[in-house]
Amino acid sequence: MNGCSYIGQGVRRASARFRLAVYLWLILMVLALLAAAPVNSLIRNQLGQLYFPVKPLQPFELYLVDVFLTNQHFFSSFAGFLLSFLSLAVVLFVFLNAGLFGRMLTPDPVVTFREFLADGCRHFWRFLLSLLVFLPFLAIFFLLYRLLSAPLNLWSRQAVTEWPVIIASNLRMLLAILLWTAFKLFLDLARIIIVHERKKVIHAYAAALRFLRRNFLKLWGLYLLLGLGVVLVSFLLLLSVSFSGSATPAGLFFSILLAQLFIIFRLFARQAFIGLEYIYFLENRGNQG
Amino acid sequence: MEKIRPAVKSFFIFLAILSFIILTGRAQERRLSYEIKVELFPETAMLHGQETIVWTNTTGDYIPDIHFHLYWNAFKNELSTLAREARREKMFSRYRAGKDGRGWIKINSLTTATGKDLLPAASFISPDEPHNPHDQTVLRVALPEPLAPGETIALNIDFQAKVPRNGLRTGYFKDGFFIAQWFPKPGVYEEGRGWNCHEYHLNSEFFADFADFRVEITVPSRMVAGACGQEIEKKEDTASGKTTYTYVGKNIHDFAWTASPRFIKVERWFRAAEEVTPEEYQKMAEILGLTPEEIKLPDVLMILLIEKQHEKQIERHFKALRAAIKYYGLWYGPYPYPTVTMVDPPFRTGSGGMEYPTLFTAGTSVILEKDVLSPEQVIVHEFGHGYWYGMVANNEFEEAWLDEGINTYSTGKVTDLAYGPGRLPVRFKGIPLNWLIKTPAVYDWQLGRIVSSPVAALDPIVTESWKFYNSMSYSANVYYRASTALHTLERLLGEKTWSRIMRTYHMRYRFRHPKTEDFIRVVNEISGRDMRWFFEEFFFSAKDFDCGLASVETRLKPERYNGIFDDLPTKNPGQVKQLQKKNSSRKEKIYETAITLRRYGQAKPSPEFPLKLKVEFEDGSVEWREWDAQTRWVRFEFEKPARVKTACLDPEAVWLVDTNLANNSYSSAGPGVRLAAATSRILQLAQNILLTISGLL
Ligand SMILES: [Zn+2]
Numbered sequence: 001m002n003g004c005s006y007i008g009q010g011v012r013r014a015s016a017r018f019r020l021a022v023y024l025w026l027i028l029m030v031l032a033l034l035a036a037a038p039v040n041s042l043i044r045n046q047l048g049q050l051y052f053p054v055k056p057l058q059p060f061e062l063y064l065v066d067v068f069l070t071n072q073h074f075f076s077s078f079a080g081f082l083l084s085f086l087s088l089a090v091v092l093f094v095f096l097n098a099g100l101f102g103r104m105l106t107p108d109p110v111v112t113f114r115e116f117l118a119d120g121c122r123h124f125w126r127f128l129l130s131l132l133v134f135l136p137f138l139a140i141f142f143l144l145y146r147l148l149s150a151p152l153n154l155w156s157r158q159a160v161t162e163w164p165v166i167i168a169s170n171l172r173m174l175l176a177i178l179l180w181t182a183f184k185l186f187l188d189l190a191r192i193i194i195v196h197e198r199k200k201v202i203h204a205y206a207a208a209l210r211f212l213r214r215n216f217l218k219l220w221g222l223y224l225l226l227g228l229g230v231v232l233v234s235f236l237l238l239l240s241v242s243f244s245g246s247a248t249p250a251g252l253f254f255s256i257l258l259a260q261l262f263i264i265f266r267l268f269a270r271q272a273f274i275g276l277e278y279i280y281f282l283e284n285r286g287n288q289g
Numbered sequence: 290m291e292k293i294r295p296a297v298k299s300f301f302i303f304l305a306i307l308s309f310i311i312l313t314g315r316a317q318e319r320r321l322s323y324e325i326k327v328e329l330f331p332e333t334a335m336l337h338g339q340e341t342i343v344w345t346n347t348t349g350d351y352i353p354d355i356h357f358h359l360y361w362n363a364f365k366n367e368l369s370t371l372a373r374e375a376r377r378e379k380m381f382s383r384y385r386a387g388k389d390g391r392g393w394i395k396i397n398s399l400t401t402a403t404g405k406d407l408l409p410a411a412s413f414i415s416p417d418e419p420h421n422p423h424d425q426t427v428l429r430v431a432l433p434e435p436l437a438p439g440e441t442i443a444l445n446i447d448f449q450a451k452v453p454r455n456g457l458r459t460g461y462f463k464d465g466f467f468i469a470q471w472f473p474k475p476g477v478y479e480e481g482r483g484w485n486c487h488e489y490h491l492n493s494e495f496f497a498d499f500a501d502f503r504v505e506i507t508v509p510s511r512m513v514a515g516a517c518g519q520e521i522e523k524k525e526d527t528a529s530g531k532t533t534y535t536y537v538g539k540n541i542h543d544f545a546w547t548a549s550p551r552f553i554k555v556e557r558w559f560r561a562a563e564e565v566t567p568e569e570y571q572k573m574a575e576i577l578g579l580t581p582e583e584i585k586l587p588d589v590l591m592i593l594l595i596e597k598q599h600e601k602q603i604e605r606h607f608k609a610l611r612a613a614i615k616y617y618g619l620w621y622g623p624y625p626y627p628t629v630t631m632v633d634p635p636f637r638t639g640s641g642g643m644e645y646p647t648l649f650t651a652g653t654s655v656i657l658e659k660d661v662l663s664p665e666q667v668i669v670h671e672f673g674h675g676y677w678y679g680m681v682a683n684n685e686f687e688e689a690w691l692d693e694g695i696n697t698y699s700t701g702k703v704t705d706l707a708y709g710p711g712r713l714p715v716r717f718k719g720i721p722l723n724w725l726i727k728t729p730a731v732y733d734w735q736l737g738r739i740v741s742s743p744v745a746a747l748d749p750i751v752t753e754s755w756k757f758y759n760s761m762s763y764s765a766n767v768y769y770r771a772s773t774a775l776h777t778l779e780r781l782l783g784e785k786t787w788s789r790i791m792r793t794y795h796m797r798y799r800f801r802h803p804k805t806e807d808f809i810r811v812v813n814e815i816s817g818r819d820m821r822w823f824f825e826e827f828f829f830s831a832k833d834f835d836c837g838l839a840s841v842e843t844r845l846k847p848e849r850y851n852g853i854f855d856d857l858p859t860k861n862p863g864q865v866k867q868l869q870k871k872n873s874s875r876k877e878k879i880y881e882t883a884i885t886l887r888r889y890g891q892a893k894p895s896p897e898f899p900l901k902l903k904v905e906f907e908d909g910s911v912e913w914r915e916w917d918a919q920t921r922w923v924r925f926e927f928e929k930p931a932r933v934k935t936a937c938l939d940p941e942a943v944w945l946v947d948t949n950l951a952n953n954s955y956s957s958a959g960p961g962v963r964l965a966a967a968t969s970r971i972l973q974l975a976q977n978i979l980l981t982i983s984g985l986l
Binding site (some may be wrong): 028029033034035036039043044046047048049050052053057058059060061062063064065066067069070072087089090094096097100121133159160162163165166169170173201238239242244247248249252255256259263266267270275286 | 372462465508574596597598644654655658684718719724725726727728729730731735736739742743763835842869884902935936937942948949950951954955956957959961962963964965966967968969971972973975976977980982983984986
């Protein structure tokens, strides 16, 4: 199979299970509404009756800053709320990821919410464990990043103009992203093996390492190719959000619509990555030395 | 480069110097002059200098000693006052230096004209509280005998100095140097009070006496140099590969210079006749009560030293400088010096955005946005310091608002006029993102008000620079709260009065050292009112000013009020009867509206300057009320055949010192789609963050 057909099959697999993206979008929406509720109600409370004439005293954004500055005690307690909210959300996300992988890997493309939740329960503990086992690899990730970015830092530190500083800083970011995709690919593969072969976590990691020893470069290339497509579409979507303008009700409606489309697209892209990796794994399983 | 023959150019410079001497007049009676020869050794980042100071005691005091600033010793060790203050602010890493990076200044010899060695009688002192015995930025030199009134002393100093690597406002990177606060500089002797010579503090700038400078700077010939004053000679020694530049600066109180091989030097003339129209002169003259002839501007030679990497921005730099020379000149008084040097400082020398007499540093970036006013705002601001600090030379240690506040106010006025509102920059990894994220275009005064509001109750604006709660409070108070207060004062007194106040203050204290009290005196004198209350509320005390609408209630008035209304005399018997009658006979609906105003902050206006409330009803009628805010709240009641549509406290936006504008207005319709847009954007942000986190797990 050539590269394009892997990606094509991955995307097809994701489209067949598009419902998953919708489920996740709904759950995320509820979570986001909860997380943003305190701030949004404060803003509605303080600015809901603001007089904002055609020639206002200051741009609306500065009124938001006024609200922020005069309610600093609120925001410090909100930060506490957010922190505890996020730690709960993290546990939930592990569960949702377990469900996502579970359903992405079934042969039957018809996905129900009940099955999604059932898979979440089924794989939850192993997924949580897989995160813990990933921690040493995360340390390797940071170590590698520091090592590889050292020449860039040196170049940037010695520069007598701003260009090398800007270029080095952006290259560092690119490097971090590239490295991260490689490590993320590894983590996801381990989880595919956990779900597909019902293996124990450590065994799954070992199997993933064995598989990648032979197939890493090609799989990573495919991963990056798909990533490039995702970045391009994201960029276009973001650009259209920023151009849609929100000064009129119709414009606002349109920009909200686009923003939600962007979220759904991101969820779908996540499915496509899993799909691609799974197809590749299935095709090349016999090929691990 | 403008095409102008050197001979013609030097003739112009000569004319300018001549007119400058005539304009400032007092060149001969100056009490201080410097002659300095200095050489820069870039390989070791060292300076070696010989300095002759001639100082005259123009006071009636017998003066036993002279206090010198040795500013670079602030970078000598980790116990200097500056280092201690930086550590407290958690900004220490910025000034931390390796062994080679430390800066210091050492006096090798200090003798009188007769050759008497004064060094044994010199000691470091720490004049400021809290006392720091480790600080070596102020040197006290005892004189052999007290200097009598009118007497003059000449001192010869040989010094060596190491340029700090990560200095504050001065520093070097490779062979790019910006050299400031580098030579032994006496403090200011104040009659009856002694020397005013503070340590180098983190949150403070400088104070020195007006003087005449003649400075010879020797640098490797591959470097391009620039300095305060005018370059009068350039001598290249091919044998040693070194070039000596000679600069003369008259009636200035500091001297900074720069040298780098990566500079491009560009000169342009500010030609007043091309920049200012007769109508503009006429209009300004009318406002100021002067003749157009009296406010005529001179031509000025503008010198730009810009890094090669920013070559494309040359015109952008000059455009901003032209606007600044024009408006500062028209408003406050003509620029009196023949030249101004604008420096795009050498990369990584930490010296951008700083003012020196007749020279200032800006600073820019290789990638610029069109509608973000950077570097324009910095250029206008730092040039403006030539007026507020350079000429009107207040003590920046003790009353920094007098230059920073007044100049921030002036900067905003110039950029608002010359450019309109600027967009806030959004950058990621040095790359502008304004094409993707649309930020609002804001006027300087709008931004200044917001920035200053969190510190309103932290420190009074008039506070000694090193005694502010922290750096944030220092800068937000001294720059932005002061400028916001000045905008408010302008709006209270009106444009004409205000313009005359500012011009009078500037021209009266040009080449002098005024204090806050002098400014207040001019305000009261020109306005003909006692405005001290304003300074007490907003400059001498740390009080929050926040007046707002506490509630707006409109309800349908009942057809009739029940109960017993007998005819016993009450305080206002006629009114009740009248109301009863009116209610029973009316056909239209009547609404009762109650608007409650509150003064949330401690600060209050004077009864002479009440706040205005504008109320608009749905039938188009408008009601105005006034409130002097002496009490904590007030309630205004209206009976109208319509509901309230909008209510606005201070609708003309006079009281910009109000720290919260979000509570100043009411409208039954609300801000509409903008509010929905803001809340939906917050929601989207939350979605994206949550999604990213879930993707990482
Ligand atoms: Zn300033």
